[in-house]
Amino acid sequence: MHVDKDLVAASATPLVLAILAEGESYGYAILRRVDELSGGRMAWTDGMLYPLLHRLDRLGLVTSSWGTSPQGRRRRHYAITPAGLEALADRRQQWEMVTAALGRVWDDAARLATPPAQGPAAPAAGIA
Template sequence: MRIDKDLVAASATPLVLGILAEGDLYGYAILKRVGELSGGSMQWTDGMLYPLLHRLERLGYVNARWGTSDAGRRRKHYAITETGREALAERQQQWTVVADALRQVWHASPTPPAVTEGWA
Protein backbone atom coordinates (compact mmCIF):
# COMPACT_ATOMS: atom_id res chain seq x y z
CA MET A 1 0.00 0.00 0.00
CA ARG A 2 1.22 3.49 -0.84
CA ILE A 3 0.70 6.12 1.86
CA ASP A 4 -0.28 9.54 0.49
CA LYS A 5 2.54 12.08 0.83
CA ASP A 6 0.31 14.56 2.67
CA LEU A 7 -0.46 11.96 5.33
CA VAL A 8 3.23 11.04 5.61
CA ALA A 9 4.14 14.70 6.03
CA ALA A 10 1.45 15.29 8.65
CA SER A 11 2.52 12.27 10.69
CA ALA A 12 6.29 12.68 10.38
CA THR A 13 6.93 14.92 13.39
CA PRO A 14 4.88 12.97 15.94
CA LEU A 15 6.20 9.69 14.56
CA VAL A 16 9.87 10.71 14.89
CA LEU A 17 9.31 12.26 18.31
CA GLY A 18 7.49 9.11 19.43
CA ILE A 19 10.34 6.92 18.19
CA LEU A 20 12.91 9.08 19.98
CA ALA A 21 10.80 8.95 23.15
CA GLU A 22 11.62 5.21 23.14
CA GLY A 23 15.34 6.05 23.24
CA ASP A 24 18.17 7.83 21.42
CA LEU A 25 18.80 6.70 17.85
CA TYR A 26 20.81 7.62 14.79
CA GLY A 27 19.22 8.36 11.42
CA TYR A 28 19.39 4.93 9.80
CA ALA A 29 17.92 3.31 12.92
CA ILE A 30 15.03 5.82 12.82
CA LEU A 31 14.39 4.93 9.17
CA LYS A 32 14.35 1.22 10.06
CA ARG A 33 11.98 1.82 12.98
CA VAL A 34 9.52 3.73 10.76
CA GLY A 35 9.52 0.75 8.39
CA GLU A 36 8.99 -1.69 11.27
CA LEU A 37 6.16 0.30 12.85
CA SER A 38 4.33 0.59 9.52
CA GLY A 39 4.77 -3.04 8.56
CA GLY A 40 6.92 -1.88 5.67
CA SER A 41 4.28 0.46 4.23
CA MET A 42 6.27 3.59 5.03
CA GLN A 43 9.75 3.56 3.54
CA TRP A 44 11.28 6.95 4.24
CA THR A 45 14.45 8.18 2.59
CA ASP A 46 17.42 10.08 3.98
CA GLY A 47 16.20 13.06 1.98
CA MET A 48 13.00 13.13 3.97
CA LEU A 49 14.33 12.27 7.42
CA TYR A 50 17.37 14.53 7.79
CA PRO A 51 15.64 17.83 6.93
CA LEU A 52 12.95 16.86 9.46
CA LEU A 53 15.56 16.08 12.14
CA HIS A 54 17.32 19.40 11.46
CA ARG A 55 13.99 21.26 11.77
CA LEU A 56 13.19 19.42 15.03
CA GLU A 57 16.64 20.37 16.29
CA ARG A 58 16.10 24.05 15.38
CA LEU A 59 12.76 23.96 17.23
CA GLY A 60 14.49 22.55 20.31
CA TYR A 61 12.56 19.26 20.15
CA VAL A 62 15.67 17.11 19.70
CA ASN A 63 19.35 17.30 20.51
CA ALA A 64 22.03 15.77 18.33
CA ARG A 65 25.42 14.51 19.38
CA TRP A 66 28.16 12.65 17.58
CA GLY A 67 28.93 9.17 18.80
CA THR A 68 30.61 6.00 17.66
CA SER A 69 28.80 2.81 16.73
CA ASP A 70 29.85 -0.66 17.91
CA ALA A 71 31.60 -1.04 14.54
CA GLY A 72 33.58 2.16 15.15
CA ARG A 73 31.68 4.37 12.71
CA ARG A 74 30.86 7.96 13.66
CA ARG A 75 27.12 8.55 13.79
CA LYS A 76 24.95 11.43 14.85
CA HIS A 77 22.57 10.31 17.58
CA TYR A 78 19.32 12.13 18.22
CA ALA A 79 17.52 12.46 21.55
CA ILE A 80 14.17 14.01 22.40
CA THR A 81 14.28 17.04 24.71
CA GLU A 82 11.77 18.05 27.36
CA THR A 83 10.35 20.58 24.88
CA GLY A 84 10.07 17.73 22.37
CA ARG A 85 8.21 15.59 24.91
CA GLU A 86 5.76 18.44 25.48
CA ALA A 87 5.27 18.85 21.71
CA LEU A 88 4.76 15.08 21.39
CA ALA A 89 2.10 15.10 24.12
CA GLU A 90 0.28 17.91 22.33
CA ARG A 91 0.49 16.10 18.98
CA GLN A 92 -0.77 12.89 20.61
CA GLN A 93 -3.85 14.76 21.83
CA GLN A 94 -4.43 16.23 18.37
CA TRP A 95 -4.04 12.87 16.62
CA THR A 96 -6.38 11.22 19.14
CA VAL A 97 -9.10 13.71 18.22
CA VAL A 98 -8.51 13.16 14.49
CA ALA A 99 -8.39 9.36 14.83
CA ASP A 100 -11.58 9.33 16.92
CA ALA A 101 -13.41 11.49 14.37
CA LEU A 102 -12.28 9.23 11.51
CA ARG A 103 -13.27 6.12 13.44
CA GLN A 104 -16.76 7.55 14.00
CA VAL A 105 -17.18 8.43 10.34
CA TRP A 106 -15.91 5.06 9.16
CA HIS A 107 -18.12 3.13 11.57
CA ALA A 108 -21.17 5.17 10.59
CA SER A 109 -20.48 4.60 6.90
CA PRO A 110 -18.73 1.22 6.49
CA THR A 111 -18.60 1.39 2.70
CA PRO A 112 -17.59 4.40 0.66
CA PRO A 113 -20.39 6.09 -1.26
CA ALA A 114 -20.70 5.17 -4.93
CA VAL A 115 -19.22 7.64 -7.37
CA THR A 116 -21.92 9.14 -9.53
CA GLU A 117 -21.05 9.93 -13.14
CA GLY A 118 -20.71 13.62 -13.72
CA TRP A 119 -19.77 14.29 -10.09
CA ALA A 120 -16.14 14.92 -9.36
Protein backbone atom coordinates (compact mmCIF):
# COMPACT_ATOMS: atom_id res chain seq x y z
CA MET A 1 0.00 0.00 0.00
CA HIS A 2 1.27 3.46 -0.93
CA VAL A 3 1.22 6.10 1.84
CA ASP A 4 0.38 9.55 0.50
CA LYS A 5 3.27 12.02 0.76
CA ASP A 6 1.13 14.48 2.74
CA LEU A 7 0.48 11.83 5.38
CA VAL A 8 4.17 10.86 5.44
CA ALA A 9 5.11 14.51 5.94
CA ALA A 10 2.53 15.01 8.69
CA SER A 11 3.71 11.93 10.57
CA ALA A 12 7.46 12.49 10.15
CA THR A 13 8.10 14.69 13.19
CA PRO A 14 6.18 12.57 15.71
CA LEU A 15 7.73 9.39 14.30
CA VAL A 16 11.29 10.69 14.56
CA LEU A 17 10.70 12.11 18.03
CA ALA A 18 9.15 8.82 19.18
CA ILE A 19 12.07 6.83 17.78
CA LEU A 20 14.54 9.11 19.55
CA ALA A 21 12.52 8.80 22.77
CA GLU A 22 13.52 5.10 22.62
CA GLY A 23 17.18 6.19 22.72
CA GLU A 24 19.92 8.04 20.86
CA SER A 25 20.23 7.09 17.20
CA TYR A 26 21.74 8.10 13.87
CA GLY A 27 20.19 8.69 10.45
CA TYR A 28 20.49 5.27 8.86
CA ALA A 29 19.23 3.54 12.02
CA ILE A 30 16.23 5.90 12.10
CA LEU A 31 15.46 5.04 8.46
CA ARG A 32 15.63 1.32 9.30
CA ARG A 33 13.36 1.80 12.34
CA VAL A 34 10.72 3.61 10.26
CA ASP A 35 10.88 0.79 7.72
CA GLU A 36 10.50 -1.77 10.51
CA LEU A 37 7.62 0.06 12.23
CA SER A 38 5.72 0.43 8.95
CA GLY A 39 6.32 -3.09 7.76
CA GLY A 40 8.26 -1.68 4.82
CA ARG A 41 5.37 0.48 3.62
CA MET A 42 6.95 3.85 4.44
CA ALA A 43 10.20 4.05 2.54
CA TRP A 44 11.88 7.23 3.71
CA THR A 45 14.94 8.64 2.00
CA ASP A 46 18.00 10.49 3.29
CA GLY A 47 16.74 13.56 1.45
CA MET A 48 13.59 13.53 3.53
CA LEU A 49 15.08 12.58 6.92
CA TYR A 50 18.16 14.79 7.25
CA PRO A 51 16.42 18.14 6.62
CA LEU A 52 13.88 17.10 9.28
CA LEU A 53 16.62 16.19 11.76
CA HIS A 54 18.38 19.52 11.10
CA ARG A 55 15.11 21.40 11.64
CA LEU A 56 14.40 19.54 14.89
CA ASP A 57 17.95 20.35 16.02
CA ARG A 58 17.48 24.07 15.20
CA LEU A 59 14.20 24.04 17.15
CA GLY A 60 15.91 22.52 20.18
CA LEU A 61 13.80 19.33 20.05
CA VAL A 62 16.86 17.15 19.46
CA THR A 63 20.58 17.51 19.97
CA SER A 64 23.25 16.16 17.69
CA SER A 65 26.82 15.13 18.24
CA TRP A 66 29.49 13.34 16.28
CA GLY A 67 30.38 9.81 17.26
CA THR A 68 32.30 6.91 15.82
CA SER A 69 30.84 3.52 14.94
CA PRO A 70 32.61 0.29 16.00
CA GLN A 71 33.91 0.15 12.40
CA GLY A 72 35.53 3.57 12.84
CA ARG A 73 33.03 5.49 10.73
CA ARG A 74 31.99 8.95 11.92
CA ARG A 75 28.25 9.38 12.40
CA ARG A 76 26.09 12.18 13.67
CA HIS A 77 24.00 10.91 16.57
CA TYR A 78 20.70 12.47 17.59
CA ALA A 79 19.02 12.52 20.99
CA ILE A 80 15.68 13.93 22.08
CA THR A 81 15.69 16.88 24.48
CA PRO A 82 13.22 17.66 27.27
CA ALA A 83 11.55 20.12 24.87
CA GLY A 84 11.39 17.32 22.30
CA LEU A 85 9.67 15.05 24.82
CA GLU A 86 7.11 17.79 25.48
CA ALA A 87 6.57 18.27 21.74
CA LEU A 88 6.17 14.51 21.32
CA ALA A 89 3.51 14.38 24.07
CA ASP A 90 1.68 17.27 22.38
CA ARG A 91 1.86 15.63 18.94
CA ARG A 92 0.64 12.35 20.42
CA GLN A 93 -2.46 14.06 21.84
CA GLN A 94 -3.12 15.70 18.47
CA TRP A 95 -2.79 12.38 16.58
CA GLU A 96 -5.05 10.62 19.10
CA MET A 97 -7.70 13.32 18.58
CA VAL A 98 -7.43 13.07 14.78
CA THR A 99 -7.48 9.26 14.90
CA ALA A 100 -10.58 9.27 17.10
CA ALA A 101 -12.37 11.74 14.82
CA LEU A 102 -11.51 9.71 11.73
CA GLY A 103 -12.66 6.52 13.44
CA ARG A 104 -16.03 8.07 14.28
CA VAL A 105 -16.63 9.47 10.81
CA TRP A 106 -15.56 6.22 9.13
CA ASP A 107 -17.84 4.21 11.45
CA ASP A 108 -20.74 6.55 10.60
CA ALA A 109 -20.01 6.28 6.88
CA ALA A 110 -19.89 2.48 7.09
CA ARG A 111 -23.26 2.42 8.90
CA LEU A 112 -24.82 4.65 6.25
CA ALA A 113 -23.41 2.52 3.45
CA THR A 114 -24.76 -0.74 4.92
CA PRO A 115 -28.39 -1.42 3.99
CA PRO A 116 -30.70 -1.94 6.95
CA ALA A 117 -31.46 -5.52 7.92
CA GLN A 118 -34.70 -6.82 6.39
CA GLY A 119 -37.28 -8.91 8.22
CA PRO A 120 -38.36 -12.32 6.91
CA ALA A 121 -39.17 -12.28 3.22
CA ALA A 122 -42.88 -11.93 2.48
CA PRO A 123 -44.36 -14.63 0.24
CA ALA A 124 -44.69 -13.61 -3.38
CA ALA A 125 -48.12 -12.39 -4.43
CA GLY A 126 -50.49 -15.19 -5.39
CA ILE A 127 -48.41 -17.91 -3.77
CA ALA A 128 -49.74 -19.37 -0.58
